[in-house]
Amino acid sequence: GEDVEQSLFLSVREGDSSVINCTYTDSSSTYLYWYKQEPGAGLQLLTYIFSNMDMKQDQRLTVLLNKKDKHLSLRIADTQTGDSAIYFCAERLKNSGYSTLTFGKGTMLLVSP
């Protein structure tokens, strides 16, 4: 089955690191994605990781994938107030033809000065 779970809310102080967690249930996932949504806007692709990788780093963003536990995390270093947004985890399944992405419900990140 397909299900992506995220915690709903995270609050951090500016300059701290933020870690947003996601769990997925389908072991057939190939790509896992992180999207960012600012208020009243669409979703912006932040980064993605292929299922045969354990880690991917892109500037302040680090994605960690634990396939055994089906756990994905997004770490934002030196979090800024501009990082306040909703973050969505999404998975794409393997060998399902032209599949769609399945999204979690999103984690609202609030960064205080």
Place this chain on the structure above:
Amino acid sequence: DGGITQSPKYLFRKEGQNVTLSCEQNLNHDAMYWYRQDPGQGLRLIYYSQIVNDFQKGDIAEGYSVSREKKESFPLTVTSAQKNPTAFYLCASSIWGYDGYTFGSGTRLTVV
């Protein structure tokens, strides 16, 4: 610049009226998607289309209809049969394969 455009940004309609939301992309993407977003619900797939003149129902297609007459365009009609149409609607597109989606900026529909 290539992108995906949704219009209008805000839309108000009276209950019982059909309304069509526009989605246009110039990214030469094959596939297009419509999602509905409600507070605390995340994104739920309404319809998607892999190629022109073909589309499939998503998880919550009841009360909605779509067409895909051109590669660039994928309009969504919210019909009077949709019981709770007030929501934020997001259109997205992608190329064939494993890339992530490109999203439009959304249309907020309010039915009064």
